[in-house]
Amino acid sequence: MHNKLANSHLPTKPYTAGQAVPVRELHAGYRQEVLNHLLQLDEDDRRLRFGTHTPDEVIERYVEGLDFNRDVVFGIFDLDLKLIGMAHLAYLPALKGRARSAEFGVSVLPEGRAQGLGAALLQRAAVHSRNTRIETLYVHCLANNKAMMHLAQKAGMRVEYAYGDADAYLKLPPANPATIVQEAANEQWADLDYALKANLKRSNQAWWWFLGRPMLAR
Numbered sequence: 001m002h003n004k005l006a007n008s009h010l011p012t013k014p015y016t017a018g019q020a021v022p023v024r025e026l027h028a029g030y031r032q033e034v035l036n037h038l039l040q041l042d043e044d045d046r047r048l049r050f051g052t053h054t055p056d057e058v059i060e061r062y063v064e065g066l067d068f069n070r071d072v073v074f075g076i077f078d079l080d081l082k083l084i085g086m087a088h089l090a091y092l093p094a095l096k097g098r099a100r101s102a103e104f105g106v107s108v109l110p111e112g113r114a115q116g117l118g119a120a121l122l123q124r125a126a127v128h129s130r131n132t133r134i135e136t137l138y139v140h141c142l143a144n145n146k147a148m149m150h151l152a153q154k155a156g157m158r159v160e161y162a163y164g165d166a167d168a169y170l171k172l173p174p175a176n177p178a179t180i181v182q183e184a185a186n187e188q189w190a191d192l193d194y195a196l197k198a199n200l201k202r203s204n205q206a207w208w209w210f211l212g213r214p215m216l217a218r
């Protein structure tokens with residue numbers, strides 16, 4: 001449940017001011033958070049995210065199968081440390097004579113949308129891809145996914161439509177010192193942001209204990 005006490009004095013859309021959005025790279029210890037996040041998507045959002053009807057069991061298998069060593073999972077946390085946005089950057093098998101490529105999949109919970117979180121996840125994935133020698137970033141989605149199509153086109157992706165599906169491609173230039181620094185700076189900012197939110201959450205819990213306020217069920 002959302003931490004109303006902690007958030008009552010804060011803007012409901014904390015990222016709309018155009019500040020850098022703190023995007024963390026998640027390790028396997030966040031598997032449960034990733035699962036909780038994806039299970040909160042409703043049927044329509046699951047269809048948009050995975051391209052087909054996706055019941056809970058399929059999501060559970062997908063999350064169990066995530067390989068955090070091979071692929072990269074990015075996350076954005078809200079003030080209550082709930083994973084409000086996440087992206088999976090899946091490295092596609094390298095084929096001889098073909099450009100190295102990766103596929104990007106993303107979801108933002110409804111309460112976090114239209115604040116630039118999806119764009120921040122795409123941007124972070126693109127920079128990480130450049131820094132790991134990926135030449136083509138690829139997004140597969142339904143052609144009627146207006147928000148994703150808009151995001152992709154805004155990021156300069158070329159979009160091809162076929163049979164109700166859309167494939168968006170972004171040709172990436174090689175990494176340079178600026179992309180390395182950009183990613184390191186965002187990672188540090190995200191770690192600091194996470195630590196601050198964790199402290200805020202702990203101090204709120206301490207106040208509740210002190211004031212005898214019952215803890216809200218999670």
Ligand SMILES: CC(C)(COP(=O)(O)OP(=O)(O)OC[C@H]1O[C@@H](n2cnc3c(N)ncnc32)[C@H](O)[C@@H]1OP(=O)(O)O)[C@@H](O)C(=O)NCCC(=O)NCCS
Nearest residue numbers: 048049105106107108113114115116117118119146147150
């Ligand atoms: C797609 C998704 C990740 C976007 O997340 P988000 O945090 O809202 O993204 P942003 O706020 O960065 O940007 C969304 C953009 O799409 C635009 N948009 C939203 N709905 C739109 C629509 N129906 N038509 C056109 N544009 C739309 C927004 O105005 C915004 O553009 P702007 O920044 O130029 O104003 C989110 O909607 C989502 O999780 N959808 C379900 C899963 C999904 O579709 N995943 C993508 C397939 S892998």
